[in-house]
Amino acid sequence: MFSPDTHVLVVDDMMTMRKLVTKTCKELGFSKITDAADGALAWAAIQQADPPIGLIISDWNMPNTSGLDLLKRVRADSRFGKIPFIMVTAEAEQHQIMEAVKSGVSNYVIKPFTAEVLKEKLEVVHKKISAA
Amino acid sequence: MPQLDASFFRPFIEGTLKTLKVQCKTDAFHESPFFKGMKTEPVFAIAGVIDIASVTFTGRISLCFPEPVFLGMMERMLEESFPEITLELQDGVAELLNMIFGQAKVTLNEQGHTIQKAIPTVVRDNTLNTPIGKTVVLPFKTDLGVFHIEIRSDS
Numbered sequence: 001m002f003s004p005d006t007h008v009l010v011v012d013d014m015m016t017m018r019k020l021v022t023k024t025c026k027e028l029g030f031s032k033i034t035d036a037a038d039g040a041l042a043w044a045a046i047q048q049a050d051p052p053i054g055l056i057i058s059d060w061n062m063p064n065t066s067g068l069d070l071l072k073r074v075r076a077d078s079r080f081g082k083i084p085f086i087m088v089t090a091e092a093e094q095h096q097i098m099e100a101v102k103s104g105v106s107n108y109v110i111k112p113f114t115a116e117v118l119k120e121k122l123e124v125v126h127k128k129i130s131a132a
Numbered sequence: 133m134p135q136l137d138a139s140f141f142r143p144f145i146e147g148t149l150k151t152l153k154v155q156c157k158t159d160a161f162h163e164s165p166f167f168k169g170m171k172t173e174p175v176f177a178i179a180g181v182i183d184i185a186s187v188t189f190t191g192r193i194s195l196c197f198p199e200p201v202f203l204g205m206m207e208r209m210l211e212e213s214f215p216e217i218t219l220e221l222q223d224g225v226a227e228l229l230n231m232i233f234g235q236a237k238v239t240l241n242e243q244g245h246t247i248q249k250a251i252p253t254v255v256r257d258n259t260l261n262t263p264i265g266k267t268v269v270l271p272f273k274t275d276l277g278v279f280h281i282e283i284r285s286d287s
Contacts, residue, residue, distance in 0.1 A: 016209070093237070
C-alpha cells in the first residue's frame with residue numbers, strides 16, 4: 001500500500017465530493033492531503049506542491065478543465081508523468097473507461113463508492129508500480 | 133408520452149436505491165410512480181437538476197429533497213452534522229444526482245438511448261416549474277423522511 005506520508009491531491013469541482021474523498025483518504029491513513037476545485041487549480045498545485053504530489057485522485061466530469069484533460073496534461077509532462085492517477089467518476093460506460101485507460105489513468109473508481117473500494121483500487125496501483 | 137414508460141424510469145429508481153445505500157448508508161424504498169398533478173404535489177427545499185437532450189428523449193431529471201432529509205443524507209455521507217443547507221453543502225444534491233444519472237445512463241444507452249454526459253445544477257425553494265401531465269414523479273421513502281425524483285418530458 002502507499003505510504004501514509006504520500007502527498008495526495010484530491011480534485012473535484014463539488015465541495016461535498018472533495019470532503020468525501022478527503023475523509024476516505026484519511027480513513028485509509030493518509031495525512032498530507034491537498035484539494036483543488038478544478039483541473040487548472042490542480043495543475044498549479046501539482047507544480048507548486050512541497051512535498052511533491054505522490055498520488056492524484058480526480059473527478060472526471062468538471063467544467064473548464066476536466067479530469068481527462070488534467071490526466072493528459074500530467075502524463076505529457078516528464079516531471080509529473082509517473083504520478084499515480086485515479087479517476088473517480090460516475091461515468092461507468094465501457095468506452096469512457098477505455099478512453100481514460102488510453103490516456104494513461106492508473107485506475108478508476110465508479111461512484112458511488114466505499115472506502116474499501118478505493119483501498120482495493122489503490123492497492124492494485126501500488127502493486128503495478130512496485131512490479132515495474 | 134412513450135418515453136416515460138417503466139423501462140425509462142426504472143434505471144433511475146435502481147440508481148437511486150444503490151447510490152443512497154452505498155454513499156449515504158440509507159435504505160430507500162420506492163413507491164408507485166404517478167403523473168404530476170394526480171396527487172398532492174410533493175414539496176422540497178433543494179433539487180439537483182440535469183437537462184437531457186438525446187435522439188429519443190428531451191427533458192429534465194430532478195432529484196428533490198425536503199431540507200431535513202437532505203441534511204440527514206449529507207450527515208451520513210460526510211459523517212458531520214449540518215444545521216442548515218449552506219452554499220457549500222448544496223452541491224451534494226447535484227453530486228447524488230450525478231451518481232444516479234451515471235448509473236441510469238449505462239442502462240438507458242444499452243437500450244438504445246444516446247444520452248450524453250451532463251453537469252447537474254442546483255435549484256432551491258420548490259421552483260422547478262414542471263408542467264403538470266408531462267412529468268412523472270418517482271416517490272421514495274427512507275427512515276429520514278420522503279423525497280422524490282421528477283422526470284419531465286419535453287419531447
